[in-house]
Amino acid sequence: GQQLNQSPQSMFIQEGEDVSMNCTSSSIFNTWLWYKQDPGEGPVLLIALYKAGELTSNGRLTAQFGITRKDSFLNISASIPSDVGIYFCAGYGPTGNQFYFGTGTSLTVIP
Amino acid sequence: DGGITQSPKYLFRKEGQNVTLSCEQNLNHDAMYWYRQDPGQGLRLIYYSQIVNDFQKGDIAEGYSVSREKKESFPLTVTSAQKNPTAFYLCASSTLEHRGDRNTIYFGEGSWLTVV
Numbered sequence: 001g002q003q004l005n006q007s008p009q010s011m012f013i014q015e016g017e018d019v020s021m022n023c024t025s026s027s028i029f030n031t032w033l034w035y036k037q038d039p040g041e042g043p044v045l046l047i048a049l050y051k052a053g054e055l056t057s058n059g060r061l062t063a064q065f066g067i068t069r070k071d072s073f074l075n076i077s078a079s080i081p082s083d084v085g086i087y088f089c090a091g092y093g094p095t096g097n098q099f100y101f102g103t104g105t106s107l108t109v110i111p
Numbered sequence: 112d113g114g115i116t117q118s119p120k121y122l123f124r125k126e127g128q129n130v131t132l133s134c135e136q137n138l139n140h141d142a143m144y145w146y147r148q149d150p151g152q153g154l155r156l157i158y159y160s161q162i163v164n165d166f167q168k169g170d171i172a173e174g175y176s177v178s179r180e181k182k183e184s185f186p187l188t189v190t191s192a193q194k195n196p197t198a199f200y201l202c203a204s205s206t207l208e209h210r211g212d213r214n215t216i217y218f219g220e221g222s223w224l225t226v227v
Contacts, residue, residue: 003153031214042117042201042218050213088153092214099144099205099216103153 006089006102013079014110021105022073023089029100031092032065032072037104038085046087047074079109114138115219117202123227124189124196132187132222134202143185144203144216147171154201160185161207189224197226 005024013019023032031050035043047058049065049072056063062075072091076083088104115136124130136143142161146154156169160179174193179185185204189196200223205216 030208033215035218040199040221040223042115042220045215045217048213048215090216092208092216098156098159099214101154 004089004091004100004102006105008105009103010106010108012108012110015079015081017079019076019079019083019107020073021087022071023091023102024071025091025100026070027091027093027100028069029091029093030069032063033090033092033099034061034063034072034074034087035090036085036087043088076107079107081109081111083107084109115202115204115217117200117219117222119222120220121223121225123225125227127191129188129190130224132189132200132202132224134185134187134219136183136185136202136204136219138204138217139182140204140217141182141207142205143179144205145169145175145177145185145187146201146203148199148201148221157187157200196224199223 033048034046037043047056047063052069053067054065060077086104086106089102090099092099118133144159145157155171157175158177160166163179163182166177166179176188199221201221202219203216208214
């Protein structure tokens with residue numbers, strides 16, 4: 001199945017820095033979702049986007065649904081050590097009944 | 112609490128054995144899914160079901176089987192035909208767009224399966 005292109009693959013940042021990651025697709029989507037996964041745990045939904053151009057925040061996290069409907073980005077402001085984990089995106093298209101997932105961005109925050 | 116419950120969290124399988132992973136949801140979602148996650152890899156779809164008594168193969172269904180006898184339950188059996196079953200397995204559920212819901216997929220906490 002299709003996998004979304006997610007970048008960067010990994011990031012090492014200092015505590016307090018801002019983080020930005022993005023996902024792109026060759027297909028258009030109706031829904032973009034962002035998750036955080038801690039080691040050995042299931043992914044937890046961070047932000048859901050349902051409309052092109054939509055910008056949504058959840059605390060220090062902000063995500064946007066690209067106007068082309070083929071991309072989305074996630075920003076984390078003022079990173080803290082507990083932000084460490086793997087972040088990945090998911091998209092749901094106008095055709096078919098499947099979700100497609102990015103390969104994840106591994107975030108390390110250095111205190 | 113509402114959510115998706117997977118059990119067991121850790122499971123060890125001997126060569127030639129079949130094992131079953133349980134998944135129960137109380138979100139009243141129509142669709143349920145099983146994914147496999149290998150270290151450093153993305154999610155790969157094993158099976159999904161959109162309605163009771165119906166399910167579809169995903170990208171890596173060989174060596175796996177499922178059933179959907181109840182809306183809230185979607186167990187996964189890893190058969191002896193699956194040659195490399197050691198992985199992290201995730202169950203998920205979602206609403207379906209044709210019902211007018213915004214499609215969002217939620218995950219359980221995962222189950223680790225190791226072949227010994």
